[in-house]
Amino acid sequence: MTQNSKLRSSFADAVADIPDGSTIAFGGFAMPGTPFNLIKALMEQGAKRLTLIGNTTGGTQQPRMPDIGMLVENGQVAKVICAFTAATRPTEVLPFTKYYDSGEVDAELVPQGTLAERLRAAGAGIPAFYTPTAVGTELAEGRETRVINGREYLLEYALPVDYAFIRARTADTVGNLRFHRSQRNFGPIMATAARVTIAEIDDPIVAAGSIDPDDVHTSGIYVHRLVQVPPEPEGLWPTKRQARGQEIKQ
C-alpha cells in the first residue's frame, strides 16, 4: 500500500489542481462529516463552473460555516445536485434559493436515498438501478419506469464525481479512514464514487497498521489525499458555541 505520499501539508495544496468545470461531492449531514476546511480552501482556490453534490446547500444558521451556498455566492458554481433546494420549513429561506430562483445556478433535486444510492452505484460499477422512491411524483414525470413483480419503479443512473471532499475522525498513512458516529453519513460512498478523494482528518494521522483491518470504514484504496485539521483558529471545527448557535434543519 502506498505510504505517506497521500499526506498533504495544507488544504490549499490538497485542492490546488482542481480545474474549472469539475464535479465535486461534499460529505456531511448537518455539521458532522462536513469538510469545512476543504470548502474554505476551494473558495480561496477559485475554480469555476463547478457541479457540486451534497445533501443540502447549507442552512440558515449563524455563525455560518463554509457550505455549498458560499461557493455559489462566490460565483464558482454552475449546478448543484442535492436533496434540498429549499428548507424543510417553508418560512425559512436558504441563502442558495435566490440563486436558483433567478436561474443563475441550476439545480437537480434528488431524494436523499436516491442520491446516496446513485453515488454508491457509481463507486460499485452499477450504471443504473430501479427504485420505488419518487414514483408517482413530479420528479418521475416523463421519466422511465418499469413494473417489477407488480410494483412500479423509477430508473436512476449512477452519479460519478471527479472529487470527493470528506471529513473523518481517524486516518492512517495509506488512507484508511474511520468516522465518528454520524460523521460517517455520505463519506464512505462519496469516496468510492470519486476519481480523487480528499479527506480532512480530525485526529493526528496514524501509521499503517494502527487501525484494525476489521474496523476500517473506508479503505485507503479510495482515499488519495489526506490533510490533518490544525487546531483552531487555523482549522475549522464545529465548536460547541457554533453548534449551539444554530438550528440545523435537514
Place this chain on the structure above:
Amino acid sequence: MTQNSKLRSSFADAVADIPDGSTIAFGGFAMPGTPFNLIKALMEQGAKRLTLIGNTTGGTQQPRMPDIGMLVENGQVAKVICAFTAATRPTEVLPFTKYYDSGEVDAELVPQGTLAERLRAAGAGIPAFYTPTAVGTELAEGRETRVINGREYLLEYALPVDYAFIRARTADTVGNLRFHRSQRNFGPIMATAARVTIAEIDDPIVAAGSIDPDDVHTSGIYVHRLVQVPPEPEGLWPTKRQARGQEIKQ
C-alpha cells in the same frame, strides 16, 4: 432494541420452524463464515424442496464439513443458486455435480459479484440493476441488456431470501454482529436480504452496548436468532486439523 428474545439455546431450536420450500442463503467463502452448525441442524430438521444460495455447494476436501452438497445428498434440495456448479479445476469433481448432471437438482449459476449484488439489492430495496458482468457470455443469452453511455450492461434482479444462515465472531444481545477477517464475506448482505437471519456465534454473546456503535458490522435490526457455538465436539469449528486436511478451491 429488543433484548434477549433473540437468543436460542440450540441450533435445532433455531431452525425448527423452517418450512418445506424455503429459500435459504448460507454465508461463507471457503471455511470462514460458513454456518457449519446450522447446516448440520437443518440436515437433522429435514425440511425439503429447499432453494439454497451460497458461493459454492462445497468442495472435495476431507474431512468434509457440513455444506450445501450434503443437504443435496440428504434429498432436501430442489435448487441451488451459486457461483460454482463445478470446481475451478476441471479434474476435480464436486459431490454436487452428479445431482445437477442427472437433473435431480436444478441450479442457477451466477457470477459471484452479481450474486453478492443481487443479495445486497434485495436487502436495500433495489428490485433490479444493471451490471457489465457476463455481457457477451452464455449467461447473457436471451436476456435483457441495455446500452448506457456506450457500454452494454445486463439486467439483474434482486434475490430476496426467507432465511439467512451466517456465522460471526461476536454478537450482543440485540443481535449486532462483528465478523473476524474474511469471515465477513456474504454474512452482512445475506442478513439484509433475509426475512429471518439466524447467526451462529463464535464467542460468548455480550450485553447490548458492549460493541461500540461505530464497530458494528451488521446491525441487530437484521438479525433475528442467535446461537452460541458450544465447544467441540458438540460445536463444529474449523479446527487446524480440518483446515490443513483440505485444499479449498473457490
Place this chain on the structure above:
Amino acid sequence: MSGTKGLNRQQMADRVAREFQDGWIVNLGVGIPTMCSNTDIGGTDITYHSENGVIGYGAVAAEGHEDLNLVNAGGQNVTLKPGAAVVHHADSFGVIRGGHIDATVMGAYQVSMTGDFANWKLKGQKGGGIGGAMDLAACAKRVFIILEHVTRDGSSRLVTACDLPVTARGVVTLVATHYGLFEPTKTGFHLREIAPGLTVDEIRAVTGGTLTVADGLKQIAVSG
C-alpha cells in the same frame, strides 16, 4: 380554530406513538414527529432510525454532554441507546428502501383520502425540500402523518386529492390532527378516535371527501 382546539402538538405525537409495537424500527421526521420519542409507551422497545445512519438513537443530549458528531435527522445532538449501530448513508437508505422500517412519522401540508400526501414543495415554488421523505414514504411499512387539520385560511388539509406536488401516492396508514385520528379510505376519511372537545360535525365540516365514523367512537386519551 387552527391549533387552538383539540390536541396540542405533544398530544398528537403521543397518540401516534401509542401505535408503535414492541420491537418496531421507527423513523421520525423533523418537527412534531420527533416528539413521538418523548411519549411513554410502557415497556415497548422501539429502535429509532435516522436517515444519516444512526440506528438506535435515544434522547436529546444534555447540555454540555453533546457529541457534536452525533445528530439525528433534525440535526439535534442526540444520545445512543445500548445496542446502537452506525452505518453510512447508502446503507441507511438500504434500511429504509429495503422495507425494514416498521413505521415512519412525518409532517405534511396535505393528505388525500386515497393515502397520497404532500410535504416537500409549496404551490408555485421552484424546487423544494425532499430530504429522505420520498424514500421513507415509498418504502416504510406504515406511514403516519401528523398535521394541522386546517390551513391558516381555514381550508382542510385532509382533501379528496392533493393539489400540491405529492411525496408519494397511496401510502398513508394513519393521520393524526389536532381534531382526531383518521384512516384514509378510498372515498374519504375514517374517524377512528376524536379529540376531547370536538364534535363529529365540526370535523366533518373541515374534512375532504366522506367522513365515516368508527362504531362506538372513542375519545383520544390525553395526558398532561
Place this chain on the structure above:
Amino acid sequence: MSGTKGLNRQQMADRVAREFQDGWIVNLGVGIPTMCSNTDIGGTDITYHSENGVIGYGAVAAEGHEDLNLVNAGGQNVTLKPGAAVVHHADSFGVIRGGHIDATVMGAYQVSMTGDFANWKLKGQKGGGIGGAMDLAACAKRVFIILEHVTRDGSSRLVTACDLPVTARGVVTLVATHYGLFEPTKTGFHLREIAPGLTVDEIRAVTGGTLTVADGLKQIAVSG
C-alpha cells in the same frame, strides 16, 4: 512440448508481475496467478485484493500461525500487510466492478486474438465454475492471462476465436505462456518477448491468427 520447454510456472508469474506499477491494486486468480505475489518487484508497492473482501493481504501464513478466518480467494490462509482492510462481499465486488482493480491475473483454457478468453466451462459441461472471474474480466482495468500455450493434444490455446464459452469479450491486455509474452491484436497475437530456448517459428506454428513480432524482440529475463 507442453510445459516442458520455455518458462516454468513461477517464471510466467514473474513476467506478468513485472508489469505491475507502484500503487496498483491487483487481484490474483487461483493457481499460477497466485505466484505473482512471490515475485520480487523491487520497491513496488502493490495492494492485493481478494474476492472475499480482503484488501491488502500478504504472504501465506507460516504453519502454526494461520488465522483460520483469514483466507485469500484460493482458500489459502494468508497474512495481512499493515494498512489492510476487510469489507463484505458486495463491497468487495464494488471494488472490482467499480473499476478500482488496476490489474487482474487469471488462468484460462483459451484466449482469442480479439481479447476474448474462456476459463469457466469445458466443452459439453453442464454448468461450470465462474466464481469472480466474470466480474474481474469485465471490470478490471487490465486483464492479464497466464496459460499453457498448447493443449495436451498440441493444439493452440491462443486462438482466432474461442470455441469454449467465454468469460468476457475483448478484455485481455496481455498473455503470458511458457513460450512468451503476447498482446492480442485484432488479427492475431503480437509477440512482445520470447522465452529462452524458443524460436519465433516454433511459436508461430502453435499460435492462432497472424503472429506479429516486436521490433528488436527481447528475451524474457528469467531468474532461478
